Amino acid sequence: MRLIALNKPFGTICQFSPHETRPSLADWVKVPGVYPAGRLDSDSEGLLLLTDDGALQARIAEPRRKLVKRYWAQVEGEPGADALAALERGVDLGDFVTQPCRAKTIAPPEHLWPRNPPIRYRASIPTTWVELAISEGKNRQVRRMTAAVGFPTLRLVRVAIGVLDIFSLAIAPGESIDIPTDAPWQRINPARRSG
Template sequence: MRLIALNKPFGTICQFSPHETRASLADWITLPRVYPAGRLDSDSEGLLLLTDDGALQARIAEPRHKLVKRYWAQVEGAADAAALAALASGVDLGDYVTRPCQAQLIEPPATLWTRTPPIRYRAAIPTSWIELSITEGKNRQVRRMTAAVGLPTLRLVRVGIGALDIFSLGLQPGESIDLPTRAPWDGITR
């Protein structure tokens, strides 16, 4: 069994098949028969786990296992207590209501790598950084949640899955590392 952590760069699609205009996982991972455990849309970046074990892939990705995924979202606008409370209590997205989560305002992260290309800058509109810890991970969920409370996401970085943290792994965009499969990653490999 293999478990690989990748810092997925912005613009990379979460598939191994080639794409006409975007990088794919094959541009960063050359190992055969490993597959992403969950996804990040091409506009999102950060920690992505890949494995060759289907049961492990399910334990990481499926919401019923309630494995916490932690994100840093740079949003357009000034996040206030009401927006954070709305995010934390669960957001009605029309087709479903998100599970309650943890949401907090954070300082602009100094440890974060520079994104290429950078986000758009508008002098008249402030931005805020929010840390969200969710257990679902549905399609574009964090982006939809922040937009629903009036704070569209400008940049989205997954910084943690379970006890794994992208910064403690020391991964820059495009870098990957094999993880020990017997380590206690919050129940991922048990």
């Protein structure tokens, strides 16, 4: 069994097959036979786990497993207590209502790598960083959640999956490392173990 942690760069599509205009996972991970356990859309960055073990892939990716994933979202505007409470209760996105989660504003993360290209900047509109810890992982869920409460996401970084944290792993964008099979990552379940 093999488990690889990749810091997926902005703009990379979450597949190994080549793409006409964007880099793919094959540009960053040269290991045959591994597949992403979950996805990150091309506009999102950060921690992505890859494995050659189907059971582990299911443990990580399936929403019913309640594995907590922690995101940092740079949003347009300044969400207050009401918006954060709405995120935590669950947001009706039309096709589903999100499960309760944890949401809080955080200071701008100084140790976060710069995005290339940078987000659009408008002097008249402030931005705020919000940390969300969710146990789902539906398509563009965090972006849809913040937009639904009035604060569109400008930048989205997944910083942790279970107990695995991208900063503790010390991997820069485009870098990957093997996670030892006897390491504490096996505690990635249940949701109560989130960072």
